[in-house]
Amino acid sequence: GSAGTQSAGLWEFLRTAADSKQLHTAHAAAAGLMAAYLAKDGFTGAQDIFTGPQGLAAGMSSDANPAKLTEGLGTRWATAETSFKWHASCRHTHPAADALQRVMREHGLAPADIAQVTCHVHQGAIDVLGPVVSPTTVHQSKFSMGTVLALAARFGHAGLTEFDAQFLAPDTVALREKVRMELDPEVDAAYPQRWIGKVTVQTTDGRTLHGRVDEPKGDPGNTLSREEITAKALRLAAYGSDVPAAQVDSAVARLWHIAQWPQVVRLLP
Numbered sequence: 001g002s003a004g005t006q007s008a009g010l011w012e013f014l015r016t017a018a019d020s021k022q023l024h025t026a027h028a029a030a031a032g033l034m035a036a037y038l039a040k041d042g043f044t045g046a047q048d049i050f051t052g053p054q055g056l057a058a059g060m061s062s063d064a065n066p067a068k069l070t071e072g073l074g075t076r077w078a079t080a081e082t083s084f085k086w087h088a089s090c091r092h093t094h095p096a097a098d099a100l101q102r103v104m105r106e107h108g109l110a111p112a113d114i115a116q117v118t119c120h121v122h123q124g125a126i127d128v129l130g131p132v133v134s135p136t137t138v139h140q141s142k143f144s145m146g147t148v149l150a151l152a153a154r155f156g157h158a159g160l161t162e163f164d165a166q167f168l169a170p171d172t173v174a175l176r177e178k179v180r181m182e183l184d185p186e187v188d189a190a191y192p193q194r195w196i197g198k199v200t201v202q203t204t205d206g207r208t209l210h211g212r213v214d215e216p217k218g219d220p221g222n223t224l225s226r227e228e229i230t231a232k233a234l235r236l237a238a239y240g241s242d243v244p245a246a247q248v249d250s251a252v253a254r255l256w257h258i259a260q261w262p263q264v265v266r267l268l269p
Contacts, residue, residue, distance in 0.1 A: 001044070001045020001046035001047060001049045002031075002035035002038050002043065002044075002045035003028075003031050003032045003034075003035035003045075003049075004045070004046065004050065005045060005046060005049065006027070006035075007028070007031070007056060008024075008027075014128055014131065014143070015131065017132055017135070017137070017139060017140035017143050018139075019139055050066065050069060051064070051066045080220065081220050082220075083216075083218050083219045083220070084218040084223070084224050084232070086098075086157070086216075086218045086224065086228075086232075087148060087151075087152060087157065087159070088142065088158060088159050088162075089141075089158055089163075090128060090129065090142055090143045090148075091195070091216075092121070092124060092129055092145075093125075093129065093142075093143075093144075093145050093148040093149070093158075094197070094216040094217070094218070095121075095195050095196060095197025095213060095216045096117075096119040096120075096121065096149060096181075096197050096198075096199055097148050097149050097152040097158065098152075098213045098216045098217050099119075099197035099198055099199040099211040099212055099213045100117060100149050100152060100153060100199050100201065101152055101153070101156070102212075102213060103199060103201050103210070103211035104153060107207075107209055109201070109203065109209075111150075111153045111154050111171070111175055113203050113204055114178060114201060114202075114203065114204070115178065115202045115203055115204045116178050116179075116180070116201070116202040117149060117178055117179045117180070117199055117200070117202075118180055118181075118182060118199065118201075118202075119145055119149070119179065119181045119182070119198075119199050120182060120183075120184035120199065120200070121145075121182070121183065121187055121198075122183070122184070122188040122191035123183060123188050123191075124191060124192070125145070125181065126181055126183060128143065129143055129144065129145045132144045135147055138163050138164055138167055141163055141168075142163060144176065145179055146175070146177065146178070147163075147167055147172065147176050149175070149176075149179050150171075150172045150174075150176045151163065154166070154171060154172065154175070159235060160236070160239050161235075161239070184198060186198075194214065194215070195215070195216055195219065196212070196214055197211075197212065197213040197214075198210070198211070198212050199211045199212075230256075233248075234248060234249070234252065237251075237252075
């Protein structure tokens with residue numbers, strides 16, 4: 001109850017590509033931890049925060065399905081269904097980015113070979129990404145389909161450092177301007193259960209090439225390998241941090257064995 005009553009996560013920030021998205025997840029984690037400590041000290045919260053007449057479902061949804069809360073309880077684990085982002089951008093960009101990279105690998109394309117990319121997307125992608133036409137900040141660029149595809153095409157990965165250093169680079173902007181989105185009935189019908197990526201690439205020598213991924217990299221069914229997750233963790237730790245690399249390596253190595261720890265209280269403040 002105490003955690004749920006602090007929930008918000010409103011999406012008005014999309015209109016100006018403000019920074020609020022990062023605050024959503026951070027605040028949710030902090031609110032959950034604080035609620036646990038409050039409960040430990042006897043502080044009470046709503047008993048039916050999810051489905052009560054003034055609860056979370058009523059406030060945030062018009063078609064909530066409470067049965068989903070306990071579906072597979074004790075046998076189905078959310079951690080096994082969690083996606084790990086391979087690109088440091090809005091998830092709506094990932095299917096198309098992966099599909100473009102597949103086309104480039106299969107046909108040996110370089111960024112200079114691309115004349116136009118059409119991303120066949122669901123309506124949600126158009127709603128979220130469509131307003132970001134000419135990003136002027138790093139954060140805005142992560143909601144730009146063209147920027148993400150340009151970075152993925154140029155570097156094989158749209159990571160934090162690529163965004164920081166290259167989102168306004170002339171080669172990135174030139175490729176960004178060659179990317180467009182259009183609504184695809186199949187992709188739209190499959191969403192949100194499936195995040196299908198489909199692209200059509202026109203090459204400078206006149207070819208029309210098609211690419212598709214049924215599960216973007218990092219989704220269940222196309223999970224990151226242990227080596228890829230480790231590499232991502234090390235990149236994130238090194239980004240803007242002065243923590244010694246050896247200390248980070250040791251921490252990541254220990255976390256891979258967390259299932260064997262007798263208790264995890266040392267992770268808590």
